[in-house]
Amino acid sequence: QITLKESAPTEVKPTQTLTLTCTVSRFSLWSRGEGVGWVRQPPGKALEWLAIIYWSGDKYYGPSLETRLSITKDTSKNQVVLTIINVDPEDTATYYCIHRPSGFYSLDFWGQGILVTVSS
Amino acid sequence: QSVLTQPPSVSAAPGQKVTISCSGSSSNIGQSYVSWYQQVPGTAPRLLIYENNRRPSGIPDRFSGSQSGTSATLGITGLQTADEADYYCGTWDSDLSAGVFGGGTKLTVL
Numbered sequence: 001q002i003t004l005k006e007s008a009p010t011e012v013k014p015t016q017t018l019t020l021t022c023t024v025s026r027f028s029l030w031s032r033g034e035g036v037g038w039v040r041q042p043p044g045k046a047l048e049w050l051a052i053i054y055w056s057g058d059k060y061y062g063p064s065l066e067t068r069l070s071i072t073k074d075t076s077k078n079q080v081v082l083t084i085i086n087v088d089p090e091d092t093a094t095y096y097c098i099h100r101p102s103g104f105y106s107l108d109f110w111g112q113g114i115l116v117t118v119s120s
Numbered sequence: 121q122s123v124l125t126q127p128p129s130v131s132a133a134p135g136q137k138v139t140i141s142c143s144g145s146s147s148n149i150g151q152s153y154v155s156w157y158q159q160v161p162g163t164a165p166r167l168l169i170y171e172n173n174r175r176p177s178g179i180p181d182r183f184s185g186s187q188s189g190t191s192a193t194l195g196i197t198g199l200q201t202a203d204e205a206d207y208y209c210g211t212w213d214s215d216l217s218a219g220v221f222g223g224g225t226k227l228t229v230l
Contacts, residue, residue, distance in 0.1 A: 049219035106155035106170035
């Protein structure tokens with residue numbers, strides 16, 4: 001089955017840029033109709049959908065952070081990268097990489113998540 | 121503030137049945153299938169229900185889903201202590217062109 005693994009620094013300082021990398025296995029980023037994206041969860045709070053990139057290169061962003069996000073994919077490395085600029089302590093969260101299958105919308109595979117703390 | 125609305129908590133005794141509601145609008149639940157996710161504390165969410173009422177392989181038939189208009193419901197029968205978790209509904213919102221979630225519902229099996 002598909003596996004997704006997140007990597008990122010565990011701590012970043014306010015105003016810095018956070019780069020999160022998702023490495024996918026047993027799945028190709030060229031798979032028609034499928035996408036890989038990101039969801040985050042601040043400690044003790046609800047899930048927040050951030051962004052997704054599809055096999056075609058189409059990208060979509062959640063409205064609350066849209067101006068600070070950029071999602072890209074490197075098909076040769078089977079990686080999807082999410083960049084968040086100008087972070088602040090409210091960006092402290094567990095970040096999950098997710099897979100969206102083709103067909104109707106759902107998120108069928110999730111990475112284990114990585115906790116990133118924004119602190120000076 | 122989540123786009124989809126869920127009750128913060130529900131509870132029931134072992135063996136009983138519980139339902140969790142998820143309310144949205146015409147731009148999300150009203151036109152897109154709903155999925156449900158279970159998150160046991162300290163672990164990643166996992167897909168429980170997709171396309172309103174379909175179960176992925178390995179999910180027992182104690183879990184069911186339904187949708188009507190701009191609302192959806194997750195049902196769990198034969199409650200077990202292992203079902204204690206947070207449950208989230210999710211779907212696509214065509215106005216936002218983004219995925220959306222509910223605020224989550226904490227299930228306590230008394």
